[in-house]
Amino acid sequence: MKSSTTFAVEIQQDAVDAADKPDGGVPRPSRVRHLALLTATFCALVFYAHYGVPGSMASALFKPPVTVSSLPSLASITIDQNSGRAEQPVMVSEGHAPLTPQATVLQATRSTAVPAPTRTPSDHCDGRYIYMYDMPPRFNVDLLRDCGKGRLHPWLDMCPYVANDGMGQPLADDGGVFPGRGWYSTDQFMLDLIFHARMKRYECLTKDPSLAAAVFVPFYAGLESGRYLYNYSISTRDALQLDAIDWLVRRPEWRAMGGRDHFLVAGRTTWEFRREADVDELWGTKLLTYPAVENMTAFVLETSPLTRSNFAVPYPTYFHPEAAADVLAWQERLRKVRRRWLFSFAGAPRPGSKKTVRAQIIRQCRASSLCNLFHCGGVIGGGAADCNSPAGVMRVFETSDFCLEPRGDTATRRSTFDAILAGCIPVFFHPGSAYTQYTLHFPRDHGRYSVLIPHAGVAAGNVSMEETLRKIPPEEVRRMREEVVRLIPRVVYADPRSRRVGFRDAFDVALEAVIGRVAKRRRGGGPGPEKGGYARGLQGRVRCRAGGRHRSGGEAAAGRAPRPVEVALVAIDGCARYCAVLN
Structure with a gap:
């Protein structure tokens, strides 16, 4: 009873004190009453928060705070040119509901220093913009x-x-x-x-x-x-x-x-x-x-x-597929086509010299029953051959196992890519015609899809191209042709109007290379993939043929005679040195 008596006395005393004040003798609540009211209010809030409806005030009060990483970057806000309003993408952080624009503004104003936001994992263009x-x-x-x-x-x-x-x-x-x-x-x-x-x-x-x-x-x-x-x-x-x-x-x-x-x-x-x-x-x-x-x-x-x-990058060809299905259909056709010629050449002689690779190619091709010569601008069997005729050129390449690709007006030729498009194995006479050029698009293992016959031996008339190519076993020819056919998607440019390409073409390969190069520059690691001369560009392995003889890099350096071989696969750097000796 003592406690209740004390409580009553305190109330009475409060009333007496209040009566002495100008606002009259209204009883003033004691500190104990304040404490009781606060306790009751807190219990009610806890009860409501536990059983409250999601999205209510309780959920807003007790919801975990939104992390700064969930905020969209300013750069991700796109402007509608017609309305002039910013179009705000919905950004979702793990474990939280999407932010409304109002919530975004509230969250952003809580700190004056907001760190750079991170892109969402769903952004498939991240690093590719x-x-x-x-x-x-x-x-x-x-x-x-x-x-x-x-x-x-x-x-x-x-x-x-x-x-x-x-x-x-x-x-x-x-x-x-x-x-x-x-x-x-x-x-x-x-x-x-x-x-x-x-x-x-x-x-x-x-x-x-x-x-x-x-x-x-x-x-x-x-x-x-x-x-x-x-x-x-x-x-x-x-x-x-x-x-x-x-x-x-x-x-x-x-x-x-x-x-x-x-x-x-x-x-x-x-x-x-x-x-x-x-x-x-x-x-x-x-x-x-x-x-x-x-x-x-x-x-x-x-x-x-x-x-x-x-x-x-590759020369444009005649083929610009709209979709992957177009490429697959063409590849399947090439696997079934009958190839009547061992090798072929489409081109014209260069005036002024008979001691060139091109002159020897034309001479040897004319003399061989296994070669199809598409003599540009000339007359063959009473008919004119037109190298500007896409059908004429492609028909020659599609019916040949090997296509001879000497230098053109410069080291490279568009014909190289027309040959690959036709499933014809390219035959080069200098590494600079392909291997040191198209390092982004051609495999490093050059011997898988091509043949290299050093040009000096051919120009001197010491190498028979027919004999060299006939020594390659039929099974190996089929394997090499399959590699050429598989290479087609990487060296053609898809129809630029198509939005459903579905395969990596020459454009994609080039774009990936420049993105990687710029990224390396930003990291301070230098300019990215470089050439810097033939020796650095000649990577992998290549088929090096010169009248059935082969000299490795070590043999060339030591001055020893080349070893006779029927089919030789050598390191490309060694082959480059051998070619230099022949030159």
Whole structure:
């Protein structure tokens, strides 16, 4: 009873104290009453939180806090060009409900220093984003509007070839040579246009350069250069290229890395962009020699073994499949075709010398009943052979086991890729025609898909190509052909208008390479995959043949005579040394 009496006394005392105050003698609650009310309130809240409905105030009060990592990055907010409003993606962190825009704002205002957010694992473009400049049309599409005779080419009307995003006109099935879809009369110098068209439909394009793994410069350097290769002053040849460089280096995207994350496509050989001096009589332009462009990565049809910033990519062929099914159907057809010829050659002689590989090829092919000679521009058996006829060239290659691929006007030839497309095993006469060029697209084990016959022995007339090729067992020929057929997807450019390609083509391989190269540069690990000369580019193993004799690298260094062999597989570096001895 003592406690109750004390409690009553305290209440009375509170009332007396209150009466002495101006607001009257209203009883004032004691500290004990305050404590009791607080205890009851707390118990009620706990009970309500435990049994409350999800989404109620209780769940909001006792819900785990949202982590900063669940916030979307500012870069991920895209702007609707029509409405002018930001379109906020829903970002979900593990174990939590999606954030509403209001919750995002509340969370973001809790701290003045928000660390960089992490991308969600579902972002399949992470590390693959490409930022593409929207360049003034004078650097690309305006060039296509003036495509008539004497414009893009000194004596050809190029308008049929720039059609269909650079693929050219569709090819009809000429006697069963081009079954199915995806066949076009494609000019070998249309890569600028094909690559740009494909990039415009690339699934991981971004308008935010800070997200980009690499930056693409859609300047049609190859098409522009081709306009002025003949009988033009250097000021005319260089004008638009210098204009493009000046426009580029003023961009904030360029200044971020000085262009070291940029890349472009110049769809001709590197030699057409490496004029050594400012003399009108010299060939080509200086595009690839300017310091700003040397910072970039350039894809060309043929590169120099001395450059560190250019990479060779395949010449465009006649085949531009829309989907993987088109490739599979073509590959299956090649596995069944009957090949009547041991080897073939499509080309014309070079005037002025009879002591060249090409001259010997034509002479030996004419003398062999196992060779099919497609003499370009000449007359064979009363009929003219036209190397500009896609059906004619492909028909020759499809019916041959081996296709001879000597140097063209330069070290490489488009014919190499037409041969591969036909399932014909390419025969090279110099490593610089393929092995040191297409390191991104060709396997390192060159002997699996090709044959190398050192050119010096052929030019001297000491090597019989027929005898050399006949020594390869039929089973090995079938195995090599299968490797060639499997290589086809990597060396063709898919239809740039298709959104369902479904396989890695030459475009994808090149893009992956430049992304990897830029990533390595950002890490401070150097410029990425390099060539730096034949010795570094010749990796793997290759079939080296020279009249049935083989000299290893060690034997060549020691000066010993070559060992007679029937079929020799040697390290490519050793083969390169042997070829150097023969040269």
